[in-house]
Amino acid sequence: MAQEEIIKQFEAQQVRVVWDDEQEKYFFSIVDVIRVLTESADYQTARKYWNKVKQRLVEEGNEPVTNCHQLKMTAADGKQRLTDVADTEQLLRLIQSVPSKKAEPIKMWLAQVGQERLNQMQDPERSLQQMVADYRRLGYSESWINQRIKSIEIRKGLTDEWQRGGIHDDKQFALLTDIITREWSGMTTREYKQHKDLRKESLRDNMTNIELMLNGLAEATATEISQQENPVGMAANAQVAKRGGKVAKDARQSVEKELGHSVVSSKKAIDYIQPKDELPFSKKSK
Numbered sequence: 001m002a003q004e005e006i007i008k009q010f011e012a013q014q015v016r017v018v019w020d021d022e023q024e025k026y027f028f029s030i031v032d033v034i035r036v037l038t039e040s041a042d043y044q045t046a047r048k049y050w051n052k053v054k055q056r057l058v059e060e061g062n063e064p065v066t067n068c069h070q071l072k073m074t075a076a077d078g079k080q081r082l083t084d085v086a087d088t089e090q091l092l093r094l095i096q097s098v099p100s101k102k103a104e105p106i107k108m109w110l111a112q113v114g115q116e117r118l119n120q121m122q123d124p125e126r127s128l129q130q131m132v133a134d135y136r137r138l139g140y141s142e143s144w145i146n147q148r149i150k151s152i153e154i155r156k157g158l159t160d161e162w163q164r165g166g167i168h169d170d171k172q173f174a175l176l177t178d179i180i181t182r183e184w185s186g187m188t189t190r191e192y193k194q195h196k197d198l199r200k201e202s203l204r205d206n207m208t209n210i211e212l213m214l215n216g217l218a219e220a221t222a223t224e225i226s227q228q229e230n231p232v233g234m235a236a237n238a239q240v241a242k243r244g245g246k247v248a249k250d251a252r253q254s255v256e257k258e259l260g261h262s263v264v265s266s267k268k269a270i271d272y273i274q275p276k277d278e279l280p281f282s283k284k285s286k
Helices: 030-038 043-059 088-095 103-122 124-138 142-164 170-185 189-195 209-229 234-259
Strands: 003-010 013-020 025-029 069-074 080-087
Touching (some): 003 103, 003 124, 013 069, 025 030, 030 088, 030 103, 080 088, 124 142, 142 170, 142 209, 170 189, 170 234, 209 234
Antiparallel strands (some): 003 013, 025 080, 069 080
C-alpha cells in the first residue's frame, strides 16, 4: 500500500504519522501520543507506559484498542523500525484509557489533522505548504527545501512526458529512472540507496543539495529532449533518459574536478541536516 510518513506537531511535541493512500486514513505512532498524554520526558518512559496500558487492556478484553498493527517509522537512530500504530478511531478509544489533562486537547487536534487532509486533497497548494512546513521542522535548510520542491516539479514533468510517450507501467517507470540515475551517478537507484545505507527511506529526501541539482538536471534535460523529439515506446524513451543522464554526468565530473572529491555522497539526511530537539529521529532524542 502507498504510504507517506510525515511529522505532525501537537503543541511543542512531534507525532509521527503515516497516511495510507489505499485506506485513505492516518495511522499515528501510539508511543508518540502516549508521550503527549503522559507528558513523558523521553520515549523510553512512554514505551514502558504503553506496554503496561496494552497489557491491562488485553486482560480487560478491549480488542478494538489492542488490535493495533505495526508500521515502519523513522526511529531515533534514523532507521525505519516497526512501531505500534493506531488509526483515528482506535486512538480516540485509547485516549479514554489514559488519565490525562491532555485528553481533550489531543482529541481536538485529531479532528484538526483530519480536516487538514481534506483541505489538502481539495487544494494541492495546501499540501505543498504542509510539505515545506514538515521539512522545516525536520531541520532541512531553506536552500535544500527549495531544491527539493523544484525536484518534485521536474520529476512530474518527466513522468508526464513518459506517459505521453506510451510509458504507463510502474516497472517501466522504475527502469527509466534507473537508467537516468545510473548514467549520472554511476549507480542504480537500489545501489544508490545501499551506498547511503537506506532501506525504506526516500532517496531524494537523503540527497545533498548538489545531488538533488544533478539529478534534477538529468531529469529536466531528458524532459526537454523528449518534448523536442517525441519518443514513443520503452526503447526510444530509454535512449532519451540516458542522454539526459549523460548531461548531468558531465556536469558532475566538472564539479568533482573543481572540488577534488566525489559529490555522490554516502551521507544521508541525519548526517547533514540541523537536528532539532524532540524530533523522533534526531541524534539528540533518546
